[in-house]
Structure formats: C-alpha cells, structure tokens
Amino acid sequence: MGRIPGSKKKRMWIREGDVVIANPWEVQDCKAEVIWKYTRPQVEWLERKGYIKY
Incomplete structure (x- = not known):
C-alpha cells in the first residue's frame, strides 16, 4: 500500500502493473x-x- 505525497497527488495516477x-x-x-x-x-x-527485468 502506497501513499502519494500532496504535491504529486493531483498529477499522478497509479494503476496495477505500473512501475x-x-x-x-x-x-x-x-x-x-x-x-x-x-x-x-x-x-x-x-x-x-538491463536495469529491471519486467
């Protein structure tokens, strides 16, 4: 479970599968x-x- 800080909350939407x-x-x-x-x-x-394996 993650919390998005107030300054980014309105600009950032997180969906399942996002990195x-x-x-x-x-x-x-x-x-x-x-x-x-x-x-x-x-x-x-x-x-x-090669930084991540997705």
Whole structure:
C-alpha cells in the first residue's frame, strides 16, 4: 500500500502493473510513500539497458 505525497497527488495516477519507486515507512513496513512513477517508454528503456527485468 502506497501513499502519494500532496504535491504529486493531483498529477499522478497509479494503476496495477505500473512501475514505481517507493520509500518504505520506518514505523510500518507494509506501507510506503510513492516517490516516482515511470512512463511506458521509460520502462522499456530500463528493460533494454538491463536495469529491471519486467
């Protein structure tokens, strides 16, 4: 379960299957704060360069 900070909340929509960077909370390991969401071209570039296996 992730929380989108207020400054990004209105500009960012997250759907199942999206690739994101999340920072886990220190007090609750099951929750995190979403830092960044990758677009489809960015994910394809990361796959080609070998940074992620999707």
